[in-house]
Amino acid sequence: MNSPKDILDHMGTGLLTVNPEGKIAFANVCASRLLGWKTNELVGKPLSVVVKDQFFDAANPFRREDLLFFRKNNESFPVECIHAGGGVITFQDISERKRVEDQKDEFISNLSHELRSPLTIIKGAIWNLKDGIMGKLTEKQAKLVETTSRHIDKLSRLVEEVLEISRLQSGKVQITRRRVNIAHVIEATIGDYHMAAKEKYIGLKADVAPELPPVYADSDMVEQVLHNLLNNALRFAKSSIVITARPADNGFVRIGVVDDGLGVAKEDQPRLFSKFEQLQRPQGVPGYKGTGLGLAISKEIVSHHQGNIWVESDLGKGAAFYFTLPEYDPAADFRFMLHGAMKEADRRRVPLALAVLSIDNLRSAKGNGVLHKIGEALKEKMLRKKDMLFRYTLKDFALILPDTPLDGANIISGRVEQFIRAGLQESPQSGKEPVIRSGIVLYPNDATSAERLIEIAFERTNGKIQNFGGR
Amino acid sequence: MKSLLRGQMEKFRILVVDDDVDLVKTLRMRLEFEGYETFAAYEGVRGVEMTLKKKPHLILLDLRMPAGSGQSVLKTLQANPDTEKIPVIIITAMDDPRLETETKEGGASAFFRKPYSIEALLEKIRFYLPPKP
Numbered sequence: 366m367n368s369p370k371d372i373l374d375h376m377g378t379g380l381l382t383v384n385p386e387g388k389i390a391f392a393n394v395c396a397s398r399l400l401g402w403k404t405n406e407l408v409g410k411p412l413s414v415v416v417k418d419q420f421f422d423a424a425n426p427f428r429r430e431d432l433l434f435f436r437k438n439n440e441s442f443p444v445e446c447i448h449a450g451g452g453v454i455t456f457q458d459i460s461e462r463k464r465v466e467d468q469k470d471e472f473i474s475n476l477s478h479e480l481r482s483p484l485t486i487i488k489g490a491i492w493n494l495k496d497g498i499m500g501k502l503t504e505k506q507a508k509l510v511e512t513t514s515r516h517i518d519k520l521s522r523l524v525e526e527v528l529e530i531s532r533l534q535s536g537k538v539q540i541t542r543r544r545v546n547i548a549h550v551i552e553a554t555i556g557d558y559h560m561a562a563k564e565k566y567i568g569l570k571a572d573v574a575p576e577l578p579p580v581y582a583d584s585d586m587v588e589q590v591l592h593n594l595l596n597n598a599l600r601f602a603k604s605s606i607v608i609t610a611r612p613a614d615n616g617f618v619r620i621g622v623v624d625d626g627l628g629v630a631k632e633d634q635p636r637l638f639s640k641f642e643q644l645q646r647p648q649g650v651p652g653y654k655g656t657g658l659g660l661a662i663s664k665e666i667v668s669h670h671q672g673n674i675w676v677e678s679d680l681g682k683g684a685a686f687y688f689t690l691p692e693y694d695p696a697a698d699f700r701f702m703l704h705g706a707m708k709e710a711d712r713r714r715v716p717l718a719l720a721v722l723s724i725d726n727l728r729s730a731k732g733n734g735v736l737h738k739i740g741e742a743l744k745e746k747m748l749r750k751k752d753m754l755f756r757y758t759l760k761d762f763a764l765i766l767p768d769t770p771l772d773g774a775n776i777i778s779g780r781v782e783q784f785i786r787a788g789l790q791e792s793p794q795s796g797k798e799p800v801i802r803s804g805i806v807l808y809p810n811d812a813t814s815a816e817r818l819i820e821i822a823f824e825r826t827n828g829k830i831q832n833f834g835g836r
Numbered sequence: 837m838k839s840l841l842r843g844q845m846e847k848f849r850i851l852v853v854d855d856d857v858d859l860v861k862t863l864r865m866r867l868e869f870e871g872y873e874t875f876a877a878y879e880g881v882r883g884v885e886m887t888l889k890k891k892p893h894l895i896l897l898d899l900r901m902p903a904g905s906g907q908s909v910l911k912t913l914q915a916n917p918d919t920e921k922i923p924v925i926i927i928t929a930m931d932d933p934r935l936e937t938e939t940k941e942g943g944a945s946a947f948f949r950k951p952y953s954i955e956a957l958l959e960k961i962r963f964y965l966p967p968k969p
Binding site: 538 | 865
């Protein structure tokens with residue numbers, strides 16, 4: 366029987382245990398091999414020799430993250446790291462996985478270029494023919510050119526959709542999430558379909574609950590999901606399509622596209638959101654055939670928003686496609702912006718600073734208005750174009766400072782503090798004097814995740830993080 | 837517009853810079869049909885030379901090309917007071933979503949991803965170079 370140490374040493378996964386002081390207490394053979402230290406050299410060293418990020422937090426276990434670990438020779442490598450509690454950290458080298466992902470991205474990017482270029486030429490040539498640039502076409506020639514043109518458009522659409530689903534699945538798609546009023550998105554999208562619905566004698570209307578909370582989403586992407594669902598509904602509806610929007614459980618909003626068409630058989634429903642699945646068209650009814658990717662793309666988009674998409678239908682009784690989107694959350698919005706700035710800093714290999722300024726002893730209602738004005742004035746008069754200022758909570762400003770080292774961030778934060786102080790003095794309040802506390806963190810030096818950067822910045826203001834969820 | 841003062845018969849000149857000969861051919865055919873005078877360059881460096889020589893009123897610029905990328909052409913044109921005001925419309929098949937912001941920040945007037953809609957492209961061109969009576 367192998368001893369527990371034998372078992373740990375024969376694992377294909379690196380394992381480190383860390384004592385409450387943050388020092389390494391044990392390293393298995395795999396860990397020492399991956400990190401380039403002898404096991405006894407590692408024992409007693411702070412975890413920070415291996416990982417610069419403040420990943421290990423005894424009070425906050427069960428975290429799984431992709432991080433950069435450092436070898437003895439200071440060379441970094443990507444790992445998938447799990448802190449399962451009890452000071453036990455396991456990690457795996459994912460260099461190979463990252464390399465394959467990068468290769469796949471490059472392949473998709475090259476493929477898209479190679480497919481789009483000839484399509485552009487074919488499209489251009491067909492349009493030249495269609496518009497009579499090469500002389501007037503006979504009726505038969507014109508029909509042939511028209512058919513070709515329609516299929517070129519379909520091929521272009523297919524190419525874009527295949528590329529889009531690859532991008533979505535590889536997580537390389539650029540999603541710009543903002544506070545979005547879903548009623549406006551529905552209104553904008555539905556406008557494109559009134560004509561087509563009228564031609565088919567289909568009633569098309571929106572039914573949006575009053576005072577629906579805003580959602581946190583990329584509005585172009587939500588529009589795309591609605592377009593996909595509306596296109597389908599328009600193909601199958603008999604006489605009516607209704608777009609609904611209602612508050613849902615757990616801070617989500619539910620949007621639905623409901624038609625009175627043939628519906629989808631229960632056994633077909635699970636396959637609907639897979640790639641290249643075509644909805645069963647009514648027998649003998651010609652018409653626009655989809656690419657079979659619309660619902661798969663919609664599913665990817667909705668998952669990127671942490672939402673769900675599903676269908677409720679009985680054969681012969683119409684179909685209701687629903688998807689959910691999370692309500693707007695200012696803290697999530699800020700994390701997202703910070704994450705984007707971190708990615709840009711990586712790409713340009715420049716430092717990034719985050720400064721937090723907390724203001725205490727403010728009278729809530731009046732103070733809120735004053736801080737709002739100060740924030741606007743700061744943006745206009747003091748900050749650089751690239752800086753991003755947020756009201757993180759009612760009493761905190763968070764400032765993302767791209768391409769800024771620590772000394773620069775200190776100077777800017779100091780000036781901002783003076784500016785806020787001056788602004789507050791202009792609108793004196795009764796009661797205690799307002800107190801401003803600031804905290805600065807640097808990416809990637811202090812941490813490599815947006816969440817940790819924010820936590821540390823607030824810790825450095827010597828305060829506790831309040832209203833962290835923002836709602 | 838200044839050029840409109842120069843005799844009604846003179847056509848607006850458009851320079852197409854793209855390494856794809858067939859694309860340039862179909863595009864020029866269309867632009868000439870629309871009443872523009874066109875020139876072509878198949879390399880970035882040549883695109884800059886042609887701009888200085890032919891003084892086009894508008895440039896259609898590809899990004900991925902041999903001998904000088906579209907980005908470097910744009911940078912060179914923006915750095916020269918004689919060429920910085922010429923509207924440059926990017927036409928590219930490249931996938932990177934950051935390119936649009938980058939090139940617009942670099943001075944490009946518009947951005948089209950291939951395969952673009954010819955109608956949308958013509959509309960943009962007409963915005964800068966309105967058809968002459």
